Amino acid sequence: MNNDRLEGDAANLPSSKSPNLTKPNSKSNIGTIISKEFKRFFSDRTLLFTTVIMPGLLIYVIYTLMGSFMYDNIDEEIAKIEDQTEFVSPLTAEEQALYDSLGTVLYEAEQAQLSEQRTQQEQQELGAVLGNLIPLLIIMLIFSGCMTVGPTAIAGEKERGTIATLLVTPMRRSELAIGKIVSLSCFALLSGLSSFLGIILSLPKMIQGDSVELPSNLYGSGDLLIILLVISCTVLIIISGISLISAWAKDVKTAGTMVTPFMLVIMLASITPMIGQAPNEAYYLVPLYNSAQVLASVFSFRINLTAVLITIGSNLCYTALAIWGLTKMFNSEKIMFTK
Amino acid sequence: MEEILRVEGISKTFTLSKKQQKIEHTHDAKKVAVDALSLTAYRGEIFGLLGPNGAGKTTTLRMLATLIRPDKGDAWVDGCSIITEPDKVRAKIGFLTSELKLEDFFTPNYLYDFFSKLHGVEPETAASRKKALFERFGVEKFAEVKVANLSTGMRQKVSIVVSLVHDPDIIIFDEPTNGLDVITARTVTDFLLELKAQGKTVILSTHIFSLVERLCDRVGIIIDGKLTHCDTLETVCDGLNLEDRFFEIYKAQKGEEQ
Ligand SMILES: Nc1ncnc2c1ncn2[C@@H]1O[C@H](COP(=O)(O)OP(=O)(O)OP(=O)(O)O)[C@@H](O)[C@H]1O
Ligand SMILES: [Mg+2]
Numbered sequence: 116m117n118n119d120r121l122e123g124d125a126a127n128l129p130s131s132k133s134p135n136l137t138k139p140n141s142k143s144n145i146g147t148i149i150s151k152e153f154k155r156f157f158s159d160r161t162l163l164f165t166t167v168i169m170p171g172l173l174i175y176v177i178y179t180l181m182g183s184f185m186y187d188n189i190d191e192e193i194a195k196i197e198d199q200t201e202f203v204s205p206l207t208a209e210e211q212a213l214y215d216s217l218g219t220v221l222y223e224a225e226q227a228q229l230s231e232q233r234t235q236q237e238q239q240e241l242g243a244v245l246g247n248l249i250p251l252l253i254i255m256l257i258f259s260g261c262m263t264v265g266p267t268a269i270a271g272e273k274e275r276g277t278i279a280t281l282l283v284t285p286m287r288r289s290e291l292a293i294g295k296i297v298s299l300s301c302f303a304l305l306s307g308l309s310s311f312l313g314i315i316l317s318l319p320k321m322i323q324g325d326s327v328e329l330p331s332n333l334y335g336s337g338d339l340l341i342i343l344l345v346i347s348c349t350v351l352i353i354i355s356g357i358s359l360i361s362a363w364a365k366d367v368k369t370a371g372t373m374v375t376p377f378m379l380v381i382m383l384a385s386i387t388p389m390i391g392q393a394p395n396e397a398y399y400l401v402p403l404y405n406s407a408q409v410l411a412s413v414f415s416f417r418i419n420l421t422a423v424l425i426t427i428g429s430n431l432c433y434t435a436l437a438i439w440g441l442t443k444m445f446n447s448e449k450i451m452f453t454k
Numbered sequence: 455m456e457e458i459l460r461v462e463g464i465s466k467t468f469t470l471s472k473k474q475q476k477i478e479h480t481h482d483a484k485k486v487a488v489d490a491l492s493l494t495a496y497r498g499e500i501f502g503l504l505g506p507n508g509a510g511k512t513t514t515l516r517m518l519a520t521l522i523r524p525d526k527g528d529a530w531v532d533g534c535s536i537i538t539e540p541d542k543v544r545a546k547i548g549f550l551t552s553e554l555k556l557e558d559f560f561t562p563n564y565l566y567d568f569f570s571k572l573h574g575v576e577p578e579t580a581a582s583r584k585k586a587l588f589e590r591f592g593v594e595k596f597a598e599v600k601v602a603n604l605s606t607g608m609r610q611k612v613s614i615v616v617s618l619v620h621d622p623d624i625i626i627f628d629e630p631t632n633g634l635d636v637i638t639a640r641t642v643t644d645f646l647l648e649l650k651a652q653g654k655t656v657i658l659s660t661h662i663f664s665l666v667e668r669l670c671d672r673v674g675i676i677i678d679g680k681l682t683h684c685d686t687l688e689t690v691c692d693g694l695n696l697e698d699r700f701f702e703i704y705k706a707q708k709g710e711e712q
Contacts, residue, residue, distance in 0.1 A: 147571040155559055276555035280616075283519055283554065284572040285545040448522040 144286045148294025152268065156302050166263045166306045170256050174313030179320040238333070239416070246415030247389045250407040253310060254385040257350055258378060260306025262371075264299050265357035270370035273362070273451065282451065292441035296351070296358055296434065303350045311346060315339075338413050341423055345413075348430035349406040353381065355437030362444040365453075399425040402433050458624060458655050459495040459518070464488060464527035466513050466679075487513040489679040490527065495657055495672070497623075500650050502670035503659040504700070510679040511659035512551060515628045518657070519549040531624060545573065548617040551628035558602035562593050562612045565601070566619060573620035580619065587615045590645065607638040614642065625649055627658045631665065643669055663696045675700065677707045 156162060272278040281291060318333070334342075356377050357370075364370035384403035388411030396419075399405040405426040412418050444450045466488040475481060488510040495501040503511050516522050518529055520540035528535055534542040556565055566588075570580035588594040591611040596604060601612065614630070630646070631639035646656050646669055660666060666673050667687065673696075674684040682703055683690050691699045 142574055144572050147568065151560075151568055154564070155557075159559070272557075275558070276553055277557045279521065280554040280556060281572070283521060283544055283549045284569065285541045285574075286572045287541070452522060 144290045145294045145297070148286075148291060149298045152294065152298035153301075156264070156298070162263070166260055166302060167309050169309075170260065170306055171309030171311075171313035174252075174256070174310055175317045178314070178317035182317070182320040241333075242415040246411040246413075249314065249414050250388055250410035251382075251385040252314070253307070253346060253410060254349060254353075254381060254403070254407060256310035257303060257307045257346065258353055258381050260303040260310075261299070261350065261353045261357050262374065263306070264302045265354060266361045266364070266367045266370040266374070268295060268299055269358055269361035270364045270367045273364075274366035278445075278451065282445065288445040289438065289442040291445055292438045296354055296438055296441065299358065300347075300350050300354045303354055304347055307346050307350055311342070334413070338418070341413050341418065342410065344427055345406055345409050345423070348427050348434075349403070351434040352402050352406070352430050355434050355441075358441055359437055359444070362441055363450060393422070396421055396425060400429045402430055405429065455496040456498075457494055458497040458532055459493075459501075459529065459657065461491060461493045461514075461518070461529040462527050463490045463492050464514070464517055464524035464529055465490050466510075466517060466522065466524055486679050488517070488524070491676070491679070491681045492527075493674050493681055493684050495655055497655050498650065498653050499671040500646060500656040500658065500669050502666040502673045503657065503676055504661065504663070504666050504673055504696075505659070505676035506661055506704070509676045511661075511676055512553075512628050513679075514676070515549075515551065515626050515657070515659055516553075518543075519547060519551075519626055520544055521549075545620065546622055546624055548620070548622035548625045550613055550617045550626070550630060552632060554613065554617075556601045556609065556612060556616065559600060561598050561600055562588075562604075562615070563597040565612065565616055569616050570619045575620055583619070583621060587618060591615055591641065606633050607635065610634055610638070610642070614645070623654055625654055625656045627656065629660055630658060631660070631662070663700065667696050675703055677704060680707070682707055 269278075272281075282288075357374060360373050360377060361367075361370040364373050381403055384401075385407045387404055387407055392412070393399060393404075393408050399408065399422045405422070409423055409426045412422065465486070468485045468487055470478065470480070470483055470485050474485075475483065478485065491510075491514060493501075503514065505511050513522070517524050518531065518536060520536050520543050523537065528537050530536070531543045532546050534546065536543050560568070563584075566584050567580065570577075570584070575583070588597060591614065593608075593611055593615055596608055601609060604612065610630075610633070614627075617627075618625070625646075627646070630642050634642065643665065646658070649656055656669075658665075658669070670687055672684070672686050673690050675682050675690065687696070690696075694702070
C-alpha cells in the first residue's frame with residue numbers, strides 16, 4: 116500500500132499508460148464488431164448453406180418444376196382437342212389449294228399484327244400475376260433469411276452471456292447496435308440475393324412453352340436496380356424489427372415466439388398488392404407495405420419513381436430509429452440483465 | 455495511502471418475478487440485494503469482499519463494473535463516477551465474473567485480439583502483452599482451439615487473460631477460483647499477488663476464508679447486502695482466526711435483524 120507505483124515492474128506485462136486509455140472512444144469499433152460477425156457467419160458452413168445457398172436453389176427448382184408441369188399439361192390438353200376434331204372439306208383439290216395459299220397470306224398478315232398485340236397483352240397479364248405473387252415471395256424469403264441470423268446473433272448472445280462481456284468494454288452501445296444491424300443485414304441480403312437470383316434464373320423456365328414469344332429481357336437493368344434497392348431497404352427494416360424483438364426477448368426461443376405477430380404483419384403487408392394499389396404517395400411512408408407495393412409496381416411495369424424514393428428514404432429513416440432504439444435497449448440493465 | 459476506489463452508500467433493490475419469489479421463498483416482490491454499502495480501497499492492495507451466498511457480493515461488483523446501476527449512492531473508480539462516466543470506468547477496470555461468457559465459436563487467440571481492439575490497445579502493445587499473458591497462463595497450448603472445446607479451467611484462464619487486454623490498474627474479480635481445481639486456482643491466486651506486486655489494485659469477492667487470509671490486505675464482510683466490517687485483516691479478525699471471527703459477526707448480525 117504505497118503511492119510510488121512500481122513502474123519498472125511492468126517487466127513481463129508491457130504497460131500502456133498512454134492517454135488512449137482516458138479517451139477510450141476515440142476510434143470507432145463498428146468495423147471490429149462487423150468483422151467479428153462476418154468471421155462467425157462465413158466460417159459456419161451450415162449457416163451459410165441454409166441462409167445463402169438453399170433459398171435460391173429451392174426457388175429455382177420449385178419454379179422450374181412448376182413451369183414445366185403447368186405447360187406440359189396445357190400442351191397435352193390442346194393435343195387431345197385437336198385429335199378429336201375431324202374436318203371434311205367440300206372443296207375440290209384446286210379450289211382448296213387456291214384457298215389455302217390466299218388464306219396463308221391473309222393469315223400471316225393478320226397474325227403479324229395480332230401477335231404484336233398479344234405479346235403486349237400477355238406481357239401485361241404476366242406482369243400483373245408476377246406483381247401479385249413475387250413481392251409476397253421475396254419478402255417472405257427475406258424474412259426467413261433474417262430469422263435464421265437475427266435471433267441467434269442478439270437474443271442468443273444475451274442468453275449465452277456473451278453480450279455482457281462486450282458491455283463491460285468501453286465500446287459505445289451505439290457501435291454495437293450499428294455493427295449488429297449492418298452485419299446481420301448483409302447476411303440477410305445475401306440470402307435475399309440468393310432468392311432473387313433463383314427467381315431471375317427460373318423466370319424464363321416459368322414462361323417457357325407459352326404460345327407467344329415474350330421478349331427475353333422482360334425487365335430492364337433499371338428495373339433490376341430498383342428491385343435490388345428495395346430488397347436492401349426491406350432487409351434493413353425486417354432486420355431492425357427482428358433485432359429489437361430479439362434484444363427484448365430473454366432467449367432465442369422466446370424471440371422466435373415473439374416474432375410471430377411481426378411475421379403476420381409482414382405477410383399482410385406483402386399481400387396488399389393483390390388487394391389494390393396505394394391510393395396516394397403518402398402511403399409509401401408505411402414500412403413493409405411500401406416495399407410490397409413498389410416491388411409489385413416494378414414487376415407489373417408501372418413504376419412510380421417518387422414512390423420508390425419515398426420508400427427507400429423512409430425505410431432508411433426507420434432503420435436509423437431502430438438503431439437508436441437498440442442502443443437504448445443495450446443501455447438498459449432491465450432489458451439486458453433481467454432473468 | 456492513495457485512494458483508488460471510493461464507494462458511497464450504494465444500494466440495489468431487485469424486483470422479483472413470481473418465479474423468483476417462489477425460488478426465494480418469499481411473497482415480497484422486492485429484494486434488497488445491496489443496502490447502503492460504502493467502502494474504500496487503496497492503490498496497490500488486494501481487497502477482499504467476503505460473504506455467504508446471496509450476500510450481495512456479485513451485485514456490488516456488477517455495480518462497480520457499470521453493468522448495473524445503483525438505485526442510490528455513487529462510486530468513484532480512480533476519480534471517475536460509475537454513474538456519470540461509465541465508459542471511463544470501463545476503460546480503467548478489468549472485470550471478471552461467471553456471468554461474462556466468451557463466444558464458443560472463436561479461439562482464445564481471436565478473442566484476445568478482438569477485445570484488444572475494443573479497448574483501443576495499439577496492435578504492437580497488444581501483441582507483446584498477449585504473448586506474456588498467454589505464456590503466464592499456458593494459454594498458447596490451446597490458443598487455436600475454439601472456446602466450445604475448452605474445459606472449465608481453460609475457459610477461466612482465457613476469461614482472465616481477456617479481461618486484462620488493456621492492462622487495467624483496477625482488477626475486479628468475482629469469485630475468480632470458483633469451479634477450478636487446486637492447481638489452476640493456485641495459478642490464479644499467484645497471479646493476483648503478481649498483479650499486486652506490479653502496483654495494481656485487486657478487488658475480489660469470495661466465500662473462502664483461506665483465500666482472504668492468504669491474499670488480502672484488507673477485507674470487507676458483507677452479510678445480507680450490508681457491509682458490517684471493513685478494515686485490515688488483523689483489525690477485523692481481532693485476535694481470532696478469520697473463520698471464527700466471521701461466525702461471531704454473522705451471528706451478531708442475524709441476531710440484530712430478528
Ligand atoms: N437480477 C436479479 N434479479 C433478482 N434478484 C437478484 C438478481 N441478482 C441478484 N439477485 C438477488 O440478490 C441477492 C444477492 O445476490 P448476489 O448474486 O449479489 O449474491 P452473492 O453474494 O454474489 O452470492 P453468491 O455467493 O451465491 O454468488 C440474492 O438474494 C439474489 O437472489
Ligand atoms: Mg456471486
